[in-house]
Every structure is written in C-alpha cells, then in structure tokens.
Amino acid sequence: MAFQQEFFSLKGKTALVTGARTGIGQAISVGLAASGAHVLLLGHRDNLEETKAQIAEAGGTxxxxxxxxxxxxxxxxxxxxxxxxxxxxxxxxxAGVIYREPAAEFDESEWNRVMDVNINAVFILSQEAGRFMIERGSGKIINIASLLSFQGGVFVPAYTASKHAVAGLTKALANEWAAKGVQVNAIAPGYIETNNTEALRNDPDRSKSILDRIPAGRWGxxxxxxxxxxFLASKAADYVNGHxxxxxxxxxxx
Structure with a gap:
C-alpha cells in the first residue's frame, strides 16, 4: 500500500490523556489536538486552563x-x-508522581501512592477503555514509561519499580490485544524539562553529569x-505492538 499523508491524521478520533495539565501530558494533548483529535484532558483538579488555551490556539478541541x-x-x-x-x-x-528518599528509609504510604498513580491506575484505565476497543476491533493505548523502565535510578525505588511495571504491562497487554486490532505501546522519555526533573536541573553537579552523557547535548x-x-496514535503505527x-x-x- 502506498504511503499516504493521512496515516498521521487523527481527524475524527477521540483521545483521553491523563496528567494533561503540564509538561509531557500537556504537550501530548496539544499535539494530538493539532493532528485532529478531540482530546479529553484528565486531571484531578479543574486547573487545565493553560492546556485548553494552547489547544484552542492550535485549532483543536x-x-x-x-x-x-x-x-x-x-x-x-x-x-x-x-x-x-x-x-x-x-x-x-x-499521569505520574515521583517521591525521592533513600530506600532504607522510604515511606510506605509514599510507595503506595506512587504505585497507585503510576501503575495501578494505568492498568485500570487500560482495562476499562480496552474492553471497548477490543469490542470495536480498534484502538491505541500509549503508556508513558521512563529511562527508569530500564535502569535503577537513585533514591526513587517506587518510581523505578512502577516504571519497570509500565513497560511490562505494555508488552503483556500487546500480547493479548494486538490480534484484536488494539495497539499497546509506550514512550520512555529521557531527561525532559518538567516539574519531575526540577530538582535534578537545579543541582549544578547532577545537571552537568546528565548533560555530559546525552549525545544531543541538551535536556529534552x-x-x-x-x-x-x-505517531503511535496514528494509522502509521498499526503494526507497532508492545514497543x-x-x-x-x-x-x-x-
């Protein structure tokens, strides 16, 4: 089949994005809307005005x-x-949260909070939306993983465990749902300028050590x-599964 520009169009699609207020969630929401999707911005407080304004400016809904x-x-x-x-x-x-504390002193309630938001909610939403996608024979689920889906990190045991779980869940769901027309994939962002990385960027030594390792020479x-x-939300990724x-x-x- 010849390549078509429409492969990347999301016109007529509806997307649900969690953690859409700032950072990566905001950028993804605007990107999907600019590509034609109607976007449902999921947050826990009614403070999504900036994201809504950016979507309107991009001509989206x-x-x-x-x-x-x-x-x-x-x-x-x-x-x-x-x-x-x-x-x-x-x-x-x-949507995701992070809590920094040495593993030996890590607060159990914070462990549970990180796990609830970062992996338990991901499974629940994927399961609930996935049932409808399976019934229709089409759908795209995109999970946000992390470099700590592959590495151990320091002082973030709950976040690391949860992001390893996100990568594993992505593959597990893809194994079951790919043949049903539902593509489940994940994106693992590197070091991105967001609220979650503010502490690292404010530490001159840590920030320099990170930048020195990034071939692109900049924070994302x-x-x-x-x-x-x-891309992963579009028709262009119809044969991408569990990645x-x-x-x-x-x-x-x-």
Whole structure:
C-alpha cells in the first residue's frame, strides 16, 4: 500500500490523556489536538486552563475530565460515564508522581501512592477503555514509561519499580490485544524539562553529569515527546505492538 499523508491524521478520533495539565501530558494533548483529535484532558483538579488555551490556539478541541487517579478504588465508577459518552480511540496514560528518599528509609504510604498513580491506575484505565476497543476491533493505548523502565535510578525505588511495571504491562497487554486490532505501546522519555526533573536541573553537579552523557547535548523538551505520541496514535503505527519507544537524545545508546 502506498504511503499516504493521512496515516498521521487523527481527524475524527477521540483521545483521553491523563496528567494533561503540564509538561509531557500537556504537550501530548496539544499535539494530538493539532493532528485532529478531540482530546479529553484528565486531571484531578479543574486547573487545565493553560492546556485548553494552547489547544484552542492550535485549532483543536478539548474538554476536561476530573478524576483523582491516586484514589484507585473509585476510578472505575468515575470513568464509566466518560466511556459511555465518548468512543475513546486513543488512551494516553501519562499521569505520574515521583517521591525521592533513600530506600532504607522510604515511606510506605509514599510507595503506595506512587504505585497507585503510576501503575495501578494505568492498568485500570487500560482495562476499562480496552474492553471497548477490543469490542470495536480498534484502538491505541500509549503508556508513558521512563529511562527508569530500564535502569535503577537513585533514591526513587517506587518510581523505578512502577516504571519497570509500565513497560511490562505494555508488552503483556500487546500480547493479548494486538490480534484484536488494539495497539499497546509506550514512550520512555529521557531527561525532559518538567516539574519531575526540577530538582535534578537545579543541582549544578547532577545537571552537568546528565548533560555530559546525552549525545544531543541538551535536556529534552516536552514537545519532543509529542511527535512520538502522534505517531503511535496514528494509522502509521498499526503494526507497532508492545514497543517501548525511547526518546532520550541518545542517552540509552551511550
């Protein structure tokens, strides 16, 4: 089949993006909307005005969905009316939290909070939206993994464990759902200028050691991840299944 420009068009599609207020989630939301998708911005507070403004400026459309993903016991009930109202063609599980503390002193409640948001909510949303996708025979799920899906990190045991789990879940769901027309993949961002990396960027020694290893010679920007998300959400990625796409300026190849 000849290549067609429409392979990357998301016109007529509806996407649900978690953690859409800032950073990577915001950039992905704007990128999907600019490519034609109607985007449901999922956050736990009604503070998504900046993302909505950027989408409007890009000529896209969106609306908000308010769910606290740390409260995993109520996610299914809260997402049910959203899935009944909208046909979710694209699910982007981007929301994530990080907590830094040496492993020997790591707070158990923080461990559970990180796990709830970073992996338990990802599974619940994938399962709930995935059922409808399987029924239709089409759909795209994009999980946001991390370089710590491959490495151990320092002082972030819960985050590392959760992001290893995201990569594993991506492959597990792809194994079951690829033949049903549902593509499940992940993006592993490198060191991106977001709220989660602010502490690292503010540490001159740590920031320099990171930059010295990145072949691209710079911290990534949230927009660097948006293009990868548009690709994985599009028809162009119909034969991509269970893949963790690293977007890291070359860090993992060093």
């Amino acid at each position: 969106c609306e908000t969905v308010l769910i606290d993903l740390s409260q995993t016991g109520s996610i299914r009930e809260q997402i049910k009316p959203v899935l009944q109202k909208h046909q979710i063609d694209i699910l982007v599980n981007n 920007e949230a927009d660097d991840i948006a293009g990868a998300a548009v 963790v796409l690293v977007v890291d300026g070359g860090w993992m190849g060093r």
